[in-house]
Amino acid sequence: MAIILDGKKLRDKILEDLHIKISSYDKKPKLVVILVGDDAASQIYVGNKQKCAQKIGITSEVINYPSDTEEKIIIDKINELNNDGSVHAILVQLPLPEHISKENIINAISPQKDVDGFTPYNFGKLFSGEVPCVYPCTPKGILLLLDEYGIDIEGKHAVVVGRSNIVGRPMSQMLLNRNATVTVCHSYTKNLAQITKTADILISAVGKNIIKGEMLKSDCVVVDVGIFKDESGKLRGDVDFDSSSKIASYISPVPGGVGPMTIASLMLNTVELFEKTL
Numbered sequence: 001m002a003i004i005l006d007g008k009k010l011r012d013k014i015l016e017d018l019h020i021k022i023s024s025y026d027k028k029p030k031l032v033v034i035l036v037g038d039d040a041a042s043q044i045y046v047g048n049k050q051k052c053a054q055k056i057g058i059t060s061e062v063i064n065y066p067s068d069t070e071e072k073i074i075i076d077k078i079n080e081l082n083n084d085g086s087v088h089a090i091l092v093q094l095p096l097p098e099h100i101s102k103e104n105i106i107n108a109i110s111p112q113k114d115v116d117g118f119t120p121y122n123f124g125k126l127f128s129g130e131v132p133c134v135y136p137c138t139p140k141g142i143l144l145l146l147d148e149y150g151i152d153i154e155g156k157h158a159v160v161v162g163r164s165n166i167v168g169r170p171m172s173q174m175l176l177n178r179n180a181t182v183t184v185c186h187s188y189t190k191n192l193a194q195i196t197k198t199a200d201i202l203i204s205a206v207g208k209n210i211i212k213g214e215m216l217k218s219d220c221v222v223v224d225v226g227i228f229k230d231e232s233g234k235l236r237g238d239v240d241f242d243s244s245s246k247i248a249s250y251i252s253p254v255p256g257g258v259g260p261m262t263i264a265s266l267m268l269n270t271v272e273l274f275e276k277t278l
């Protein structure tokens, strides 16, 4: 039976350490979150981020805009925050309403305050094997979790399923930068099971229940990034836990695996950006 990669436990440890560190500073890190529209899931995510920040001593502010706000108004606000010395980290909650260009908004954020690591500058640094201002939160959290359990990455075959800018792409680069041999799969990949069967480390970020135990190599490490609700409203991951946990040596659960690590990484990134200004 696989060992559980416990993201909640590691998150709590990281947040406790950050709390102690932040209390030792006279100045406090400040995170500003921009939320456009009234998407229910986004409101919950932003609320959770704000609660977590406040709990550990990060000053956090949420700026709400109605869904019909013009792109320029948001870009002007980002420019104002870029020039505000009391703000260390800026996050624009995605998705944005359709009339707003996600690229234009992300491009407006100063790389030094880009807490998600999504600006072309930070992405470019990551993809050229250099050190960005911060690493994207979800892949960063996954590597912290693997490191916590002493899982070797160097020389391993890592298969990443999904190639989004939020998870799959930066994850594959971060694994490559750690000397894994990386295969990236997506919706056009043929014979997915043949590829996943060769993975020492399998990271699935799709949002559909597509990974079953029979698709895994014995004793592999499985990280389940997916979160979605099935027909009965139950929270699910990409990976069939029952069959997969019998084959894998380590597996992350949903919930309680990658999700808590993403929020821990956001807090770590906020503090890292703050510390660069001291």
Ligand code: NAP
Pocket (backbone or CB within 6 Å): 138, 161, 162, 163, 164, 165, 166, 167, 168, 185, 186, 187, 188, 189, 192, 205, 206, 207, 208, 210, 225, 226, 227, 228, 258, 259, 260, 262
């Ligand atoms: P996304 O932008 O929708 O990307 C999904 C990826 O899955 C795409 O690259 C897509 O391929 C690929 N895909 C779709 N069907 C596939 C199939 N049958 N076989 C192989 N690949 C397939 O999603 P995302 O933002 O990366 O998020 C993925 C999941 O992770 C979602 O459930 C999301 O809620 C969850 N998530 C969790 C956290 C967390 O903190 N736990 C953070 C972020 C995301 P194409 O590129 O070819 O379309």
